[in-house]
Amino acid sequence: MPKDSGIGASSKRREDVRFLTGAGNYTDDINVHGQAYVHFLRSDIAHGRIKSVDTSAAEAMPGVVRVFTGKDFEGVGGMPCGWEVTDKHGAPMQEPPHPILAQGKVRHVGDPIAAIVADSLEQARDAAEAIDLDIEELPAVIDMKAAAQDDATLVHDDLKNNICYDWQLGETDDAKVDEVFANAAHVTTLDLVNNRLVANPMEPRVAVGEYKRGTDEYTLFTTSQNPHVIRLLMCAFVLGLPEHKVRVVAPDVGGGFGTKIFHYAEEAFCTFAAKACGRPVKWTSSRSEAFMSDAHGRDHVSKIELALDADNNFIGLRTNTYANLGAYLSTFSSSVPTWLHGTLMAGNYKTPVIQVNVKAMFTNTVPVDAYRGAGRPEATFQLERVVDKAARELGLDPIALRRQNFVTQFPYDTPVALTYDTGDYNGTMDKLEAAADLAGFAARKAESEANGKLRGLGINCYIEACGIAPSNIVGMLGARAGLYDAATVRVNATGSISVMVGAHSHGQGHETAFPQVVADMIGIDESMIEIVHGDTSKIPFGMGTYGSRSLAVCGSAMVKATEKVIEKAKKIAAHLLEASEADIELKDGQFSVAGTDKSVAWGDVTLTAYVPHNYPLEVEPGLEETAFYDPANFTFPAGAYACEVEVDPDTGQVSIEKFTAADDFGNIINPMIVDGQVHGGIGQGIGQALLENCAYDENGQLLSASYMDYAMPRADDVPFYGVDHSSQTPCTHNPLGVKGCGEAGAIGSPPAVVNAVLDALNSGGKAVDHIDMPVSPSRVWAAMNS
Amino acid sequence: MYSFDFEKPSTVADAVAALGAEDAQALGGGQTLIPTLKQRLAAPSKLVSLSGIAEMQGVCVEDDGSLSIGGATTHATVAREAAATYPALAALAGQIGDPAVRNRGTIGGSVANNDPAACYPAGVLGSAATIVTNTRQIAADAFFEGMFTTALEEGEIITSIRFPVPQVASYQKFLQPASRFALVGVYLARFADGVRVTVTGASEDGVFRWSEAEEALNKEFRPDALMDLRINPANMIADLHGSKAYRAHLVSVMTKRAVEACM
Amino acid sequence: MKITMTVNGKAVSGDVEGRTLLSGFLREHLSLTGTHVGCDTAQCGACLVHVNGEAVKSCNMLAAEADGADVGTIEGQANADGSLNAIQQAFQDHHGLQCGFCTPGMVMSAAALLKENPRPTEAEIRKYLEGNLCRCTGYHNIVKAIMAASGQDVSSIAAE
Missing domain, CATH: 3.30.390.50 (CO dehydrogenase flavoprotein, C-terminal domain)
Structure with missing residues (x-):
């Protein structure tokens, strides 16, 4: 029987009511009295040397408050990168400056050159047209392999080349890797591209900066997944402000998917300009602006080689990847192709020798950073595509080949730096085979063929490292931040509870799921618990929401804080019941003395904490506890996905006919929300596989600069999905046994889709080894006819 | 958007007069024009809405059996009201954009814009339709002159389009x-x-x-x-x-x- | 110029420029911020409202064009007693929203669909939502919620 409340219940989301009635409070809904509007004049060329920016005419335009250029920011810091990667020779990555407004050069289409603050947005835009720019156009650096050549044009003149770092993980002895491949019975090689994407949360980014002269206090309202991180980075590295004078608020946020993790120049600008102009300053991105100013995702070009022995065991894996970082280092960009990518290259398999090589490149494109999955989809795509190709080359069943090579003993130390604590990949695959009705595939294929369509089945397995992350480990790996999280449980006198959490909810349903945990621990109704998030003035601290970490890390902090509350409440209850604290039990909101019928209700204890007349002298009044939680390890959600497609042989059009996901997320708090997270991830993964493509031409012009050319998945591009979450191996090292579910769908689905298309083509008699994503009709048709 | 004046006449004659102002431009449903204005790719001094002109609205069957569609008729209306007489054209109209776009976008606006990827130009040319303006009638074969280019003169309004109905x-x-x-x-x-x-x-x-x-x-x-x-x-x-x-x-x-x- | 219209049953008026969009009028003049703006090319549908009973993208219509019109927005959808209407309730019951940004447009679009087609098939719903983008849900629970709101049994549809 499904539960109707607490852990394991599909509680309906309380936040829905405000969203469904138009009562949400998104950043663009916030208007501050007297606010001015900023418009950023952005580069329309990819690469150029700024000779002059004459703003005098613009400054004289009606309504203009002030015009800023790069010169106005020479005294402040640039946008920081939060992760220093060390290259394979021990040198730190090349780390060029990233000014708030361009200084010296423009380096991508969309690079902000000037900011015009005016009474109205249209006045600011009018004034932008009056700015006289003299920019000498330089050759654009777009292709990553060309960018790596010695004679390539430099994106950053002060760097020695365009290579941010040349990084390696796994086996360092090239000769040993060569030997494994030389001795292999079979080697499968694949060149592939992981297409550049734009995250496209439906809410464009917005920032409103406010400054109060009387108290010297700043407030920044921003569309962020992690307001504390923004405050820390902006105060410590960019503007040099004391944190206690700066409040950052991320109210309702309309989706993030990674792209709202990063600290953006517009946030620092609005904060800075609010003081400089003496007025609140608001910026609202248009969608077109978002395409050239939100950090992009993915964009890897890889060669992967898999070595198998005569018994089809995986014996070696080698990858060489060019990873595009764009023109500047975005906040976490350097970590994505390295520690979030290379470490996942073992996948679900016990391959003993793995070598991962990554060259990260500067190009004249928008900065690239984490997008849903962040590095892990790129790793999974390579691995699962090459495994699938190996199965085809060897005439093996792709499921049997995978099963044969699964890791089955836990904990398992991979050759690429991780320790998987638990999992059951065969068990999850069993669930998939049943849920996807793989036995019925042949009949469905025959039916499709009778209708003139090719039908294919694609299988994929994935593992991801979530619950990011143990601070001591990531510190060793170059992170310039700790990745713990925090929660304060504030019990009010009447027994209701406010839980201040560092995680930020922008679709994940924390406001509903987190109370389910606390309610279960105390035995009170979920409605007595309120989650407070997104405001640095209200919550102790928090590293925010990304990497499927909210419940595993922040939720653990919340559990720890609740345990402290319960411990203290038991002392009070023991006093009231005149019993020993050790004999006090808490169940269903009642403290009772074990073995007796003496009890006192939760609300009476909480009231006593605040009206401490009859009270233990050694206990402080009040009932509020804070806990910080630093995880001991990553969590390792894993799963197996199956996709069935039909291909129209006349047009190359692919349609997804059936999609099934079997995931092992460990314990689940709210199954409804978890299923929804997987649905959404699959939708985005199908988008990457079939539709989405952020493309530049050779001059660095963005070809997919709006929804007219960037194909977002729509309702009729996708089917209903089957999801099965009954395979559950609880995480061994966090109190809830949870692993995280936010990214799984986006990681697991692209290879399943592409494998399915290739299965359809090959079983239809077309020998096609690979098609790069998006597997568009034109590409499928070209592959069929090449 | 640049600033512009707005006028909404109720007759074709008034619309023509309003369009006589320098840099005035006709506004059909605006489903292409408004995004263009947002990008500041056009700077009309005045937009003259054609949506208030009753004589440019609706679908009717003429005596000769042809279908006449008012220039300001929305795609949704055509999809609904032409379905019985000319189902293929109605189906075409029902495939333009999405439901909300079809509730605003008009046949006259689409044909006058002549986007190289728009649906209506194929239906108009394929039906050998006649484009009726405030001044003349233009055969479809003489109307479309290349992408975003038509035989329309400045200030000329498509008041209706007459479609012979094929077998x-x-x-x-x-x-x-x-x-x-x-x-x-x-x-x-x-x-x-x-x-x-x-x-x-x-x-x-x-x-x-x-x-x-x-x-x-x-x-x-x-x-x-x-x-x-x-x-x-x-x-x-x-x-x-x-x-x-x-x-x-x-x-x-x-x-x-x-x-x-x-x- | 001065415009007047009925919004969610109430007469309203305001002074707007020719270039003021209906979405801007609703959000800035009337503080009805439930109508969202998610794109500038009329694709995303977050701004979808009803004008004289028809679904319209309010960021792609001049406010002046709605002079005299009867406009419905998300703020006017709940029942008179403030409880969620059938579509809103189905979205909550079936988890048809996550971040909530596209949701007002989805609900308004669903209402327009059910008005003209009270029992749409799955395929009809998916087709009708062509002009409404959602980045969170993968559409699964949106389609399911609309089917449920139209009185159809959705218990056989996979998952929650």
């Missing part, structure tokens, strides 16, 4: 996956005196008649008649969503499907 017709649209305009759209109409095949989305020159296909189908109206026909890819559009060769191929496939739909 049978079909519009086959292959979607550009992002914009959902036509990557390739083929309109095929079979009249007593012959077949017309028009193609949108494919050519640098905008909508065009595929005369070889028309000849082949005039000889023999069945899908196989097209078997050996290939359109020259040289003039096709190449972009992110499809190469010249792919578009040329789609023209063949969509034309064949249109014939099949008419059988």
